[in-house]
Amino acid sequence: MSESNSNENSINDTAVSDDASRSDTSVPETTSNQNTTNNIFVGKKPVMSYAMSGLIQLGQTGEIVIKGRGMVISRAVDVAQIITERLGKGKYSTKSIAIDTDILGEEGNKRNVSTIEIIIGTS
Secondary structure (H helix, E strand, C coil): CCHHHHHHHHHHHCCCHHHHHHHHHCCCCCCCCHHHEEEECCCCCHHHHHHHHHHHHHHCEEEEECCCCHHHHHHHHHHHHHHHHHHCCCCEEEEEEEEEEEEECCCCEEEEEEEEEEEEEEE
């Protein structure tokens, strides 16, 4: 029962696309091999909720992508560190880190927002 609650929380915490998790036939052939269900979009919830969600997904898929944007970049880094150092105990490691800038807003009100993408997988 706790696993189903964790999955429900995982879906709420990670903003996973329902279409991608329901059927493999709905995914176009032009998309990359990266599975979109292993993304964790870090927001304002407590760090441990994202870390536990990531740990569950790592157990199922073997690799996750932690994404943070703007003011929550430091929280995304905290989530990655908690998963690799405290909860994973050497079982998981950081595979790659990518930083970028997204342009948000409408035509007259555009602004740059920094982003980070941390890929964690089995060691």
